Amino acid sequence: MSVHRQGATAVARLREYAGRLAGRYGPSTGRRGLLTLAALVVLTAPARAHGGPGISSGNVDTPTWLFLMTGGGVIAVSFLLTSFVTDRELISDYHERRVPVPNGEAVRRWGGRIGGALGLLGLVAVLVVGVAGPPQAGRNFAVLFVWVVWWAGFTASTYLVGNGWPALDPFGRLAALLPDRSGVDVPDWVGRWPAVAGLLLLVWLEVVTEVASDPRQLTAVVAVYAVATVAGGALLGHETWRRQFDPVAGVFDLYGRVAPIQRTDDGLELVIPGAALTEVEAGRTTRESEVGFVIALLWVTTFDGFVATPTWQAIAAPIVRLGLPGELAYFAAMLVGYALFFGVFWGASKRVRTSGPTYRAAPHVAAAFAPALVPIAAGYHFGHYLPYLLQQLPAAAVTAAAPLSPPITPPVLGLPGWITWVGPISVLAGHLLAVWVSHSRAFDLFTGKLQPIRSQYPYVFVMVLYTITGLWLLAQPTIDAPFI
Structure with missing residues (x-):
């Protein structure tokens, strides 16, 4: 349900060391030490994850305000460095550089066949083992397959290698068995808002229910998702459903655009990581909804962390005492927080018209820059899920060999201490890539040298704000989600 303890340990060590630098060697040396460590400290913004173990924050000597300001300063410094690149x-x-993958068409064709078979086999295994297997989450292959193999492992492959979900997707393959009647005409204004609602709903269910630890509940959610995909594809059209209504396909599509391997009509091609994020697909849906889905992907990681803090408990306690069910309080927090995140980014997009300045409308500017946030989400995911994946992978392999009668205590891999540095480094990489994508997008959208740089001012402020919010969450002690 939350990020890993290893990340918290690394952060505590970094902050403690930063405090010693400032106190022992004086303010000047302390500042230099903090700047050196900032690139690692900023990475610890929480991305509480679905099905992961808990995190507990420790007491540190460094003042919280200094910790937050140092993290936000890394984003500003990154922007300053990239602004010197004006060629x-x-x-x-x-x-724009593309290198075709040899035999890419054959790889796609055979990959689709093999991946499709594996996807259907995995779906059947989840539905069967989730019901007939043991009730303990740590022994049930369905739980381990969904959260360890699929959500932690496969999701990482989409942004590290390439998006294989179109080949693997068992839900889409089941929907393709029915004729595409497209009997319902979806209005243009709908855009991708149904997918936004679906993503928020899935994360809300993960928080307020036992879907991450109860195999029966997990099976029910997977079955409902399969039925909805089949029915939606038949009524609305397979492509309309996938593009505008399917949140899972939307998440993998965004993550896949970070990867170095991209799908083309002729096969596969190699690109520089993140290059596909600079390609704005205008006209497919409304620009507002495209931005909305990117913000939803970023917000759900923050929400999953916020609701496990004493601050949320203090805010929700009087509301729950008034009689509002805890589940509805979480739902309200989900919507309010999303509206806040979206509003901040949209306000920055409006400010670009004056900081640029430019004649382009806010929706056009927002749709161009929103994909730059995706590498941040990818960095959080990799950093916080890699230890979880490595720890639980042996258990997933053992339970896969005997899913209906697994061992009482499946093996869990012990990890070396250096693994705690993977999280900070990966999130740093995500932030740096995000700044560069934003910089590249600005020079593609605006003319001259000064206008593209000035257009990024509002977004630098927003990224600093997002970073400080994440670091503040990290500084809070973590508790079990209250009132549910």
Whole structure:
């Protein structure tokens, strides 16, 4: 349900060391030490994850305000460094260079066949073992397969290698068995808002129910999702459902655009990581809803962490005492927080018109820059899920060998201490890539040298704000989600 303890240990060590630098060697040396460590400290913004173990914050000597300001300063410094790159030919070469993968068409064809079979087999295994297997989450292959193999492992592969979900997707393959009647005409204004609602709903269910630890509840959610995909594809059209209504396909599509391997009509091609994020797909749905889905992906990681803090408990306690069910309080927090995140980003997009300045409307600007936030989410996911994946992978393998009669205590891998540094480094990489994608997008959208740089001012402020919010969450002690 939350990020891993190893990340908290690394952060505590970093902050304690930063405090010693400032106190022992004086303010000047302390500042230099903090700047050196900032690139690691900022990475610890929480991305509480579905099905992961808990995290507990320790007491540290460094003042919280200094910790937050140092983290936010890393984003500003990253922007300052990228602003020196103004060669349009160099920037254009970043996202336009393509190298075809040898035999890419054959790889896609055979990958689709093999992946489709594996996807259907995995879906059947989850539905059967989730009901007939042991009730303990740590022994049930369905739980381990969904949260360890699929959500932790496969999701990481989508942004590290390439998006294989179109080949693997068992829900889409079941929907393809029915004729595409497209009997319902979806209004243009709907856009991707149904997918936004679906993503928020799935994360809300993960928080307020036992879907991450109860095999029976997990099976029910998977079955409902399969039925909805089949029915929706038949009524609305397979492509309309996938693009506008399916939150899982939307998440993998965004993550896949970070990866170095991209699908084409002729096969596969190699690109520089993140280059596909600079390609704005205008006209497929409304720009507002495209931005909304990116913000939803970023917000759900923050929400999962916020509701496990004493601050949330203090806010929700009087509301629950008035008689509002805890589940509804969580639902209200989900909607309010999402509206806040969306509003901040949209307000920054409006400010670009004056900081740029530019004649382009806010929806066009927002849709161009929103994908730059995706590497941040990918970095959080990898950093916080890699230890969980490595720890639980042996248990998943053992239970897969005997899913209906697994051992009483499946093996769990012990990890070396250096694994705690993977999280900070991966999130740092995500932040740096996000700043560079935003910089590249600005030079593609605006003319001259000064206008593209000035257009990024509002977004730098927003990224600093998002970072400080995440670091503040990390500084809070973590508790079990209250009132549910």
